[in-house]
Amino acid sequence: LLFLLLLLTCISRTRSGDEPPLDKGRVPWLGHALNFQRDAAKFLAEMKKKHGDIFTVCAAGHYITVLLDPNSYDAVLYDSDSLGYCGQKTLQMVFGLNLTNHNRAEEKRWMGQCFHGAKLESLSRSMYRNLQVLLGSAEMVHNLNEWKEDQLFNFCYSLLFKAGYLTLFGTEHNSSDRELATIYKEFRTFDGLIAKLARSALKSGEKRVANSVRKRLWDLLSPPMQSEIGAACSWQEDYRQYLEDSGVDKETQRRAMLLQLWITQCNAGPAAFWLLGFLLTHPQAMQAVQREMDSLQQQAPASELPYLDSQGSTPVFDSVLSETLRLTAAVLISREVKQDVMLNLADGRSFRLRRSDRVCLFPHLSPQMDPCIHQEPEKFKFDRFLNKDGTKKNDFFKGKSRLKYFTMPWGAGTNVCIGRDFATSTIKQFVFIVLTCFDVELSDPNSSMPPPNTVRCGFGMLQPKGDLNIRYKRKALL
Numbered sequence: 442l443l444f445l446l447l448l449l450t451c452i453s454r455t456r457s458g459d460e461p462p463l464d465k466g467r468v469p470w471l472g473h474a475l476n477f478q479r480d481a482a483k484f485l486a487e488m489k490k491k492h493g494d495i496f497t498v499c500a501a502g503h504y505i506t507v508l509l510d511p512n513s514y515d516a517v518l519y520d521s522d523s524l525g526y527c528g529q530k531t532l533q534m535v536f537g538l539n540l541t542n543h544n545r546a547e548e549k550r551w552m553g554q555c556f557h558g559a560k561l562e563s564l565s566r567s568m569y570r571n572l573q574v575l576l577g578s579a580e581m582v583h584n585l586n587e588w589k590e591d592q593l594f595n596f597c598y599s600l601l602f603k604a605g606y607l608t609l610f611g612t613e614h615n616s617s618d619r620e621l622a623t624i625y626k627e628f629r630t631f632d633g634l635i636a637k638l639a640r641s642a643l644k645s646g647e648k649r650v651a652n653s654v655r656k657r658l659w660d661l662l663s664p665p666m667q668s669e670i671g672a673a674c675s676w677q678e679d680y681r682q683y684l685e686d687s688g689v690d691k692e693t694q695r696r697a698m699l700l701q702l703w704i705t706q707c708n709a710g711p712a713a714f715w716l717l718g719f720l721l722t723h724p725q726a727m728q729a730v731q732r733e734m735d736s737l738q739q740q741a742p743a744s745e746l747p748y749l750d751s752q753g754s755t756p757v758f759d760s761v762l763s764e765t766l767r768l769t770a771a772v773l774i775s776r777e778v779k780q781d782v783m784l785n786l787a788d789g790r791s792f793r794l795r796r797s798d799r800v801c802l803f804p805h806l807s808p809q810m811d812p813c814i815h816q817e818p819e820k821f822k823f824d825r826f827l828n829k830d831g832t833k834k835n836d837f838f839k840g841k842s843r844l845k846y847f848t849m850p851w852g853a854g855t856n857v858c859i860g861r862d863f864a865t866s867t868i869k870q871f872v873f874i875v876l877t878c879f880d881v882e883l884s885d886p887n888s889s890m891p892p893p894n895t896v897r898c899g900f901g902m903l904q905p906k907g908d909l910n911i912r913y914k915r916k917a918l919l
């Protein structure tokens with residue numbers, strides 16, 4: 442009966458004069474759900490062509506207004522009175538986590554402090570040490586003179602996941618090579634199912650796998666027994682204590698650890714993959730980055746790798762990272778409309794949003810892939826974010842107006858990535874160690890970058906459909 446009522450509401454909905462263009466699709470209730478899920482970027486680009494910068498689509502019974510004018514994004518990002526968080530249902534479906542009574546704003550503040558100032562510096566240094574240890578391990582360098590074959594995505598993801606896990610979750614009890622390999626394997630299985638989990642689109646066999654892998658990860662992430670006095674303190678333990686102090690029950694604490702593992706580990710590995718992949722397939726970019734890294738190495742004391750933080754002066758690398766993220770970061774920022782509200786756009790138009798609809802921003806399409814902002818947006822240009830004099834470029838325009846948001850890989854407003862400085866220094870350190878200490882090349886010099894797996898579009902960093910075969914050999918002692 443409820444479904445019939447929903448169906449009726451969907452069929453009968455019409456656009457009123459002050460609302461955005463409405464596109465219900467051909468199939469009642471289902472609307473555009475399948476195209477949206479299959480390839481959000483392609484679907485939204487088609488809708489933008491048809492309707493312009495703002496439109497409302499129906500998808501599986503939901504009405505979603507999509508805004509694609511970056512000059513108007515602040516109207517959504519900073520209206521917390523009428524637009525609210527709508528992630529609770531996803532948290533429940535994906536992580537089995539109910540945090541309805543939890544103060545999210547307070548938790549964000551707590552998280553912000555962890556990845557800022559002296560704490561950030563200490564985590565970044567710990568990450569650097571862990572990366573050096575993992576990249577210098579016997580597994581990586583067991584035979585100095587021979588090339589080792591690998592696939593670039595697995596190479597980047599496994600190393601950054603393991604180093605990130607050791608840095609944030611590691612204690613003396615859970616950090617052996619075998620445990621790291623186990624947790625990485627389970628995590629990748631879970632991560633591979635996450636888009637389907639969030640959309641309730643798992644087949645029955647996949648559902649079983651998802652449930653059991655989630656349970657194993659909850660167990661693996663459970664803190665050591667309290668009786669084990671002397672267990673080294675980790676960021677995870679601080680977070681558990683924070684939840685305990687906020688009155689969160691033990692089972693919810695266990696489940697929240699998997700959410701944090703995913704948030705902190707799911708983006709850096711894929712970002713490093715795209716970045717190294719673009720360098721390996723664009724020799725001019727590789728030479729420019731290598732020149733910059735060589736000069737940093739020369740300034741450091743002999744036989745020492747310099748520690749690089751996110752603020753260190755590496756304009757070429759920074760431009761390469763921005764360009765990589767412009768092409769491959771694809772978060773969908775989503776809000777629930779709590780009450781009818783007028784949305785005022787930068788060009789002077791206003792549109793009414795209806796209560797209990799959703800409103801979404803998709804920065805991947807605009808500003809990041811917008812040809813009016815970035816020329817030949819589909820091309821990787823390593824110096825896109827550099828001025829002619831080699832300094833960082835911040836001036837980008839749409840028409841005559843200078844843009845506040847010309848690329849948004851880290852989100853913005855209350856949806857901004859809290860770990861962005863940590864992520865930047867991590868990726869910089871990783872690329873620096875790999876390029877300084879290893880010869881890395883494509884197994885087939887003619888290979889090109891694999892396309893993205895479009896099903897993950899909207900979930901943060903894209904992942905490739907396929908991989909790049911590489912070979913590497915150690916060139917200097919770490």
Ligand code: HEM
Binds near residue numbers: 770773775859901
């Ligand atoms: C949130 C991007 C790496 C910690 C976010 C959001 C984006 C993002 C777009 C907002 C998501 C939303 O609100 O819908 C990225 C990218 C990364 C990266 C592109 C790497 C290239 C990291 C790392 C950490 C981290 C390494 C920490 C170790 C967080 C946290 C949040 C967040 C704590 C807040 C989640 C919340 O709303 O509670 N990130 N991130 N991120 N990110 Fe990142």
